[in-house]
Amino acid sequence: MDRLFHALADTTRRDILRRCVRGELSVSRLAEAYPMSFAAVQKHVAVLERAGLVTKRRSGREQLVRTDPDAVGRARQALDELESAWRGRVDRMARLLAEDPGTDENDTTEGPER
Amino acid sequence: MDRLFHALADTTRRDILRRCVRGELSVSRLAEAYPMSFAAVQKHVAVLERAGLVTKRRSGREQLVRTDPDAVGRARQALDELESAWRGRVDRMARLLAEDPGTDENDTTEGPER
């Protein structure tokens, strides 16, 4: 979660994500687009990879970068949960679950984070 | 944008946001909840404030922290745009705008960021 948002908190990295939307791009092709060294872009891609936002696929001597379609969805879901709390939906849901002694699996109210 | 995601990229800060959902909390009240100094929490609140995620209101000698309901919406919208690009919606929209010589204000295709 920390890594996800941290990866998104950089203009270059968000731009890399946008560029990889249309299709796979090699790291060196990406590096041409930015006023920085190849190694720097390589590091940005590594950050995105550790956050699960992109995956790399080897093709010959090139390393093709592709976005993970589900990753942004996960980030959005995290914000949705935050927004739900905002609107009090979580509280009401928790209260309903408390009254109904049914299957209460997940805990959405306590602890700083999972 | 950078500041927004960076503010969200920390467990303590996300937790502060959740705690301030129900109502305003003073900084010292917040500080009691975490195993760190008052000044550290103060800094976290400052980061959230610079990102526009919370606002502070003075009440006597206390400084009450409150979440900005629209802020998470803004972050979600940013992710929505990213997700739209994923799905190619932005591209099709841009193509439509290109064919229609009408009011083409925003540029969504070039540059690293706004």
Added chain:
DNA sequence: TTCATCTACAACCATTTGGTTGTACGTTAG
């Protein structure tokens, strides 16, 4: 007034970040 509380802010420190350069290795092209 005096004291305790809440806040603000500066100074400091260790670690991380974002960038650089340089070197080494696998792969493709001539």
Added chain:
DNA sequence: CTAACGTACAACCAAATGGTTGTAGATGAA
């Protein structure tokens, strides 16, 4: 084979981060 390309990775550096302590200013309570 040799040269060029794409990548990986280490070492290094300046700046930012996340934490600390200490000091000082407002405000509320005794």
